[in-house]
Amino acid sequence: MFSTYPNHFLLPFRYLLIAVLTFAGLQAAAQTNSKPNIIFIFSDDHAYQAISAYGNKLVQTPNIDRIAKEGALLTNNIVTNSICGPSRATLLTGKYSHMNGYKRNDNTRFNTNQTLLSETLRNSGYQTAWIGKMHLNSLPAGFDYWNVLPGQGSYYNPDFIGQPNDTTKYTGYVSNVITQLSTEWLDKRDNSKPFFLIVGHKATHREWLPDLQDLGAYDKIDFPVPANFYDEYKGRAAALNQDMSIEKTMRLKQDLKIDLDYEKDWTYKRFNPEQKKVFKAYYDKITKEFHEKKLTGKALTEWKYQRYLKDYYAVAKSLDRNIGTLLDYLDKSGLAKNTVVIYASDQGFYLGEHGWFDKRFIYEESLKTPFVIRYPGVIKPGTRTEDLTMNIDWAPTVLNIAGAKIPADMQGKSFLPLLKETRTAQVPWRKEAYYHYYEFPDPHHVYPHFGLRTNRYKLAYFYGGADSWELFDLQKDPTEVNNIYGTKGAEAISADLKAKLKVLMNEYKDEEALKILASAKK
Incomplete structure (x- = not known):
């Protein structure tokens, strides 16, 4: 025409x-x-061994795996203090707990009057937001927008605290609500600026309430009992005296949903009638099965273990699905090409190893946490690194990605050079990683301790009553059941690691630890 x-x-x-x-x-x-956008997806208590990209063969996490396949997977990403609030404080400050002031999960208010990742990014031209779980007894600082769960938050029909400090109750399952709020903010953000968004998930925190659509998702799987499930803790006084075992500590009612009181328990009073009907029908069936079995001894412990994992993995299923929803949003909106996506958990978690749940110890399952990152055009798909990276490095790495100056008081360093496609073999990097845990005695009676991990060895000193050294050869004893400290032939490596431990304490300015080390038992 x-x-x-x-x-x-x-x-x-x-x-x-x-x-x-x-x-x-x-x-x-x-x-x-332009500067890349950055999304940091941050879950709670999600174990690296619960992720198929990290080797789990019975459970699939396709969307976390997708980030790893399209970017990098860190196999030795280590936390400095294996507990929720302190790990979040480290993300924001790039500093150890003794330096940022947040050592324990207690009533401490996180000090926002210090150098923060969020404020540094905002001063570098980024629009910043935190949506979901924060858990630091303070409101977000350095963020242009925030809408966060109060405290631990609720799995069903959760409350959120938004600006200006208004509380709103949302109908639905928490993982879905967090994703919806995140995509809504992305739709409304200032398009003239790059953005930094933390998506803080409640999953997979205790008491592991699955989304209705995921109830029973793993009921047909019989999970194998870990080799050290019946660990007798020989030569490990602190491990012997903990209170975080599946056998003794895990509660039938609150944790495993046996004989729930839907009218009195505040958790379930939040449910609407439709939610309660579906949830109750499923757990009434589990309760009936439990009472019919009349289990005792090891049979009861192993039944608790199976129920724990079935609920835990069902909660993780919703987490992974929502990560997929966010990735799909980035694809459809055209943001994927210029958006760095990071997924990490605040620390590791025990899934029956040593007979436990929870975290805290310097042992592998709680010391290491998952970390996958996708950076189109910079990180080659399928990259893996065995280097010892730490959560004090997260903030410096994000700032490096953003092209922002890394503040001098941040104690970590950017590991972006380790992941770049152009990496050379000469990238200098640490050979030892330092750890210090404080919270004692409540809630799980894990003695305070410090230590270090190398590629092969781990040395730890427990104090506050346990007063004992532990040394593990991770190459020969990957499940950490054989404490070789004080045994013949271990003298030289013990002395070498103690010297390196003192160097790290001085480097990171841990004065309290240095005093304890000076008076520690030999």
């Missing part, structure tokens, strides 16, 4: 079209060359 307009009318239109196309091209080029 031909136009009937004269050419002199078409010329301005052609010029306009050329101008529009040129502007669009320049805008696209500017977006491509």
Whole structure:
């Protein structure tokens, strides 16, 4: 079809079209060359061994795996203090607990009057937001927008505290609500700025309430009992005296949902009638099965273990699905090409290893935490690193990605050079990682301790009553059941690691630990 307009009318239109196309091209080029957006998805108590990308063969986490396949997976990502609040404080400060002031999960208010990742990014031109679980007894600081769960938050029909400190109750399952709020913020954000968004998930925190659609998702799987499930803790006084065992500590009612009181328990009073009907029907069936079996001894302990994992993994299923929803949003909105996506948990977690649940110890399952990162055009898909990275490194790495200056008081360093496609073998990196845990005696009676981990060995000193050293050869004893400290042939490695431990304490300015070390038993 031909136009009937004269050419002199078409010329301005052609010029306009050329101008529009040129502007669009320049805008696209500017977006491509601009600072990358960054999304940090941060879960709670999600064990690395619960993720298929980390080797779990019975449970699939396709969306976390997708980030790893399209980017990098860190196999030795270590926390400095294996507990929720302190790990979150470390994310925001890039500092150890003794330096940022948040050592325990107690009533301490996180000190926001210190150098923060969020504020540093905002000063570098980023729009910043935190949505979901924060758990630091304070409101977010350095964020342009926030909408966070109060305290631990609720799995069903959760409350959120938004600006200006208003509380709103949302109907639905918490993981779904967090994702919805996150995508809504992304839709409304200031498009003229790059953004940094923390998506803080409640999953997979105790008491492990699955989404209705995931109830019974793993009921047909019989999970194998870990080799050290019946650990007798020989030569490990602190491990012997803990209170975090599946056998003794895990509660039938609150944790495993046996004989629930839907009318009096505040957790279930939040349910609406439709939610309660579905949830109750499933757990009434589990309760009936439990009473019919009349289990005792090891049979009871192993039944508790199976129920624990079935609920835990069902909660993790909703977490992974929501990560997929967010990744799909980035694809459909065109943001994926210029958005770095990170997934991490605040620390590791025990899934029956040593007979436990929870975290805290310097042992592998709670010391290491999952960390996967996708950075299109910078990190080669399928990258893996065995280097000892730490959660004090998270903030410096994010700042490095953003092109922002890393503050001098941050104690970590960026591990981006370890992940870049152009990495050379000469990248200098740490050979030892330092750890210090404080919370005692409540709630799980894990003695305070400090220590270090190398690629092969782990040395720890428990104090506050346990007063004992532990040394493990991770190459020969990966499940950490054989404490070789004080045995013949271990003298040289013990002395070497003690010397390195003191160096790290001085490097990270842990004065309290240095005093304890000076008076520690030999």
